[in-house]
Amino acid sequence: MKTNELPNSWSVTASATAAQYLERLARELDVPVSRYEEAERRYDSVGRWLCRDDSTLKDLNPDVYVQGSFRLGTPIRPINEDEHYDIDLVCELTASKTGNTQQQLKEMLGHEMRLYAKANSMQEVSEGRRCWTLQYADGAQFHLDALPALPDGEIKRQLLVEAHLNTDWASTAIAITDNEHPGYRSISERWPHSNPRGYTDWFRSRMKTSFRQIREAMAIEAKASVEDIPSYSVKTPLQQTVQILKRHRDMMFEDDSEHKPISVIITTLSGLAYQGERSVAEALGGILERMESHILYDHRRDVFIRNPTDPQENFADRWRGAPEKRTNFFRWLRQAQEDFANIATQVIPQRLVEAASRSFGARPAQAADAGRSRTVTLAGLYGKTSSVMTASHKLPAPWPASRTGSVAISHVTWTGKGFSRPTRLHSNGQPLVKGASLSFRASTDIPGPYEVFWQVVNTGVEATVAGKLRGGFDLGSVARGNVTHEEDAAYSGSHTIECFIVKDRHLAARSGAFVINVN
Missing domain, CATH: 2.60.40 (Immunoglobulin-like)
Structure with missing residues (x-):
């Protein structure tokens, strides 16, 4: 069933001036390449620690990989210079659910994370609901959340088959720990599930063509092979739209972060709504127009935003107990549509800056305007070759x-x-x-x-x-x-x-x- 909470007729086309401005704005919101490289060094360091010769986890073949926005290529700069970047890691271990409780697996990882923090003169590791958190020294602007997990693709596939649901992405599913889960302290086959690798594969499938074209163009300009172009340096209109929408959300809920729309909902609905648009302005307009049509409702009118890689998971499940989260999502979507329509109609640079400053902050809005006089090449992530490769x-x-x-x-x-x-x-x-x-x-x-x-x-x-x-x-x-x-x-x-x-x-x-x- 479709919702009537928002008008379905909303549509807007950006002026050429606004479209070019939005391309520059997306670049200003993106995380610098140096941050991607630093994040990579930090999670590689944790992986090496867990696999070292005297690690208590070495025999469990730790597989450490990044998840979340850094994996998807959608992180954004913090609003304030004092805020930190989140690096979300998965520490996948080849242990057994029949021999370990969630609590035991989490403690096994926690022991090694404490040793890592001590060896690197870091603050004491803190425990969250699902993860262990490493706080880096002041000035690093990073903290790292490490999620303990087990490979569980076959069990997840069986559960989906029994429920007559899609199993296309199930092979990379993992079982994770959650200290609020009723079986946290018991031996059980029923653990919470996640699938960051599958979700990444799904998200990339939504932008496969534009990603390939832009990466090939970057390789041509850099006179390098495609494989030499790191995936984090490629930004598609879908990724940039997600970044713009996340910053708009952060600005709107700067004083109420607890009830703001969560990133995975924005990212999922954007991915579902994306139809291969070749520019940021077209993608942003199309996604805002179609996003609501991918929200489902059950017979009680409860919202269901399905995880594309795990149809049994509802990303909006917490809206039932916190109706303000649902209200805030639709309030944010209406505001995003209104603000984008305002920006899209502007043709005078100063008016663009004024409109964008209210939605995204003065610093990136002004920097995007200053970018009119700068030449940016594909070797620096974007450029004229990218435009011709992805021309509408x-x-x-x-x-x-x-x-x-x-x-x-x-x-x-x-x-x-x-x-x-x-x-x-x-x-x-x-x-x-x-x-x-x-x-x-x-x-x-x-x-x-x-x-x-x-x-x-x-x-x-x-x-x-x-x-x-x-x-x-x-x-x-x-x-x-x-x-x-x-x-x-x-x-x-x-x-x-x-x-x-x-x-x-x-x-x-x-x-x-x-x-x-x-x-």
């Missing part, structure tokens, strides 16, 4: 995929005015002079007969004004076994061309984008 006018391939071979743009030359000899051109190389003639040759191992299509994607003011952004598919020709194509560098900007081989009405191979820069 770039159409998806219309053929069903059945990759049976490969194709590569193997040879590209350009000839400028007044030049008689063609010059070899490399992808994303030095800018060409406008008016140059381009010749592309592709090589493929697909046996004939087949069809060849070329996709040209232009960006920039000149191409926009001329109505030549393109983004569709042009039928090419194959002459004597040679796959070639000719173009002119007619517009300033960054542009791409990609070759597609279609056989029996299926996409047999695609080359990947070749980037051309034109002055």
